[in-house]
Amino acid sequence: MNINQTEDFALLMRLRNDEEKSFDQLFKKYYPGLVRFGKSLLRSSDGDAEDLVQDVFFKLWEARKGLSIHSALNSFLYISVRNRVNDHFRKLKNQPTLGIDFTEEKFAEEYLIPDQLLIYKELQLDMDQMISLLPERTELVFRMNRHDHLSYEEIAQILAISINSVKTHMYRAIKFLKENFRHYNSHQ
Amino acid sequence: MHASSLQTHHILDERDIYLLITRYLQNQTNTEENEILADWITASQENEQTFEEIKLAWQATALPKAVETGGALSRLKVRISEETKEQAHIKKLNPLNWGMVAASIAMISLISIGLLYLFYKQDSSQPVIHVLVTRAGEVKNITLVDGTKISLGPKSSLTYPDTFSSTERGIHLVGQAYFEVSKNPHKPFTVSTAELRVKVLGTHFNVDATRNQVLTTVSLFEGKVEVNPTHDSEDTYTLRPGQELSLDRNNLRVFQRSLDSLNVLGWMTKTLIFRNDKLSEAASKIENMYGVKLIFSDQDTADTRIYAQFNGDALDDVLTIICASGNLRYRKQGNKIYINER
Numbered sequence: 001m002n003i004n005q006t007e008d009f010a011l012l013m014r015l016r017n018d019e020e021k022s023f024d025q026l027f028k029k030y031y032p033g034l035v036r037f038g039k040s041l042l043r044s045s046d047g048d049a050e051d052l053v054q055d056v057f058f059k060l061w062e063a064r065k066g067l068s069i070h071s072a073l074n075s076f077l078y079i080s081v082r083n084r085v086n087d088h089f090r091k092l093k094n095q096p097t098l099g100i101d102f103t104e105e106k107f108a109e110e111y112l113i114p115d116q117l118l119i120y121k122e123l124q125l126d127m128d129q130m131i132s133l134l135p136e137r138t139e140l141v142f143r144m145n146r147h148d149h150l151s152y153e154e155i156a157q158i159l160a161i162s163i164n165s166v167k168t169h170m171y172r173a174i175k176f177l178k179e180n181f182r183h184y185n186s187h188q
Numbered sequence: 189m190h191a192s193s194l195q196t197h198h199i200l201d202e203r204d205i206y207l208l209i210t211r212y213l214q215n216q217t218n219t220e221e222n223e224i225l226a227d228w229i230t231a232s233q234e235n236e237q238t239f240e241e242i243k244l245a246w247q248a249t250a251l252p253k254a255v256e257t258g259g260a261l262s263r264l265k266v267r268i269s270e271e272t273k274e275q276a277h278i279k280k281l282n283p284l285n286w287g288m289v290a291a292s293i294a295m296i297s298l299i300s301i302g303l304l305y306l307f308y309k310q311d312s313s314q315p316v317i318h319v320l321v322t323r324a325g326e327v328k329n330i331t332l333v334d335g336t337k338i339s340l341g342p343k344s345s346l347t348y349p350d351t352f353s354s355t356e357r358g359i360h361l362v363g364q365a366y367f368e369v370s371k372n373p374h375k376p377f378t379v380s381t382a383e384l385r386v387k388v389l390g391t392h393f394n395v396d397a398t399r400n401q402v403l404t405t406v407s408l409f410e411g412k413v414e415v416n417p418t419h420d421s422e423d424t425y426t427l428r429p430g431q432e433l434s435l436d437r438n439n440l441r442v443f444q445r446s447l448d449s450l451n452v453l454g455w456m457t458k459t460l461i462f463r464n465d466k467l468s469e470a471a472s473k474i475e476n477m478y479g480v481k482l483i484f485s486d487q488d489t490a491d492t493r494i495y496a497q498f499n500g501d502a503l504d505d506v507l508t509i510i511c512a513s514g515n516l517r518y519r520k521q522g523n524k525i526y527i528n529e530r
Contacts, residue, residue: 003380054263
């Protein structure tokens, strides 16, 4: 039980009493991350992922009275998005691409080299833009941990990858941001 | 967390260290891991520099760039209100619309899947969350699983789990409460409110995060606490016994001063103490004690200073004395009290 979870539980309890404000807060907090996740699964237009995440929040609102709360909300929302994507693919009678897409990947040399960093420095990017420069999957994992407070285990479960690859994503993200931050500061 | 815990006799590579540092910065490490990290940092100047750099970079990514979610949220709200209307309509006029029936079955089953998931998680030793709520004028006492004693003030709520994790103890407060935290240096105890977090190792203190009040205040009686404002969680204030810290919700300014224990803990004995306080500041205490709402006719009335002490007095007596001292008048209508100048 961490601090983020207790905050979410408090919001959920208030949601049960129809407090729309706490619903808005939860929406603002998790919508961007869930849309990013949805997009990465769907590999299609932004609109689809947004609709799908809205469906998840719609169901949360519908079910607010009956929700008995025993689990972490953030991982619950991520898993709901994943399930809806699976439904979506099933409906399209496609092969569920999840298994293939999210099997252990090889992170190749997607890595940025120092010369490129200098260019970014000239562009005056802030840290959030720096995060956006990470390889897509690495960015997703980093933000799930850093901004949506999911543990390595939860991320591994949601993305159906090993904990070891979650750690590798995190390590690469931290290393990249650390190098950048130093660069950024030493030139200011 | 076991899977990501470190083994003592393991040789740490760069990845382990980087992850250990960020987990440390997220308060997720245990004592043993903290020791490993401390040893590593002190081993060389280079290590120390790496630690500092990761810390700075990590802190700089604390908040994602605010993403505009207002548009998406209002679209969702429109959909919610439309579907609610539609369902009411269909119930009344067209009870045998099978397409709709199918849709509701689908929806019900989706909800049940959600519930099943939640129950399933409960079985896998997730803590059960309790919420303790008090009414106006009510004080409830509770002892948590770790022995921590809490008195919850009127019109407050406390969210707490029935078990704590192995590394921390976290609870959430809306309103006011007094804490006697049981000592456990390996598991810091954290109280979070909308505005700030208070981190302690074992101590006695009061948190006043009453919602309709301008100030959120942490008052320390014994021990040591660290306070982090939510809006700037890198900022840490350390309090000493006898001190209190207040955060002004209007301008997010923080100030420290020495505390007045009678004033701070008055609510526990149903005592109201006003020492040259503005009526507007006193209002929330009166409201929470008596379950009423105070409404002032103008700013001058709200700014009237009052100096008084009450101990379990009837509401009318309290109002009469306050009004007499400030040349004010009050009128009751239901649970609303209108106050204006004479």
